[in-house]
Amino acid sequence: QVQLVESGGGVVQPGRSLRLSCATSAFTFSNYAMHWVRQAPGKGLEWVAVISYDGSNKYYADSVKGRFTISRDNSKNTLFLQMSSLRTADTAVYYCARDKYDVLTGSMGYWGQGTLVTVSS
């Protein structure tokens, strides 16, 4: 079955950088748009970014624009989120998610288990 496994979370100081990865399997990764969604402790879901199937289109939430970069390696079936200039407000569980269809719809059909990023001095 479709699997998404995030890694790379941890504790980081404000202003520093961190890169998250999402390893995928059991589907043709290069056919699907992929998303990052985050959830601050005790809070709701916040969409972060999306990348098209071939990496040619990328969109971001205003809260991370200019600081975060989404990318993908279709040869390794892996999605990335490079996070820079981190703030305490970026503390959250970060989920990767696959678009439900093989066109970019924004409907997230499959989710990973999440990786926790804690920004603290």
Add this chain to the structure above:
Amino acid sequence: DIQMTQSPSALSASVGDRVTITCQASRGISNYLNWYQQKAGKAPKLLIYDASNLETGVPLRFSGSGSGTNFTFIISSLQPEDIATYYCQQYDDFPPLSFGGGTKVEIK
């Protein structure tokens, strides 16, 4: 940006009760609306897409309806395993994609 207003934020009901959650979009989104279930400590799970279509394997006690700006999610007979937080999400117009604030469902 489209804002999604979900209500109530929490509810408590008895096993077997009918549970209703509503979601209102700040402007029309046709039927481009999902409902997700998130159990404690787990990732969200897609239950309903395109406002009213049940995802494969989801029990028939879950249903969704609506179009435009007003949407409804129903659990026809609440079961203990339905304890979770439920979120609506619009995908008519993005960026950004947007979620409702969530509804925490508990057993009375």
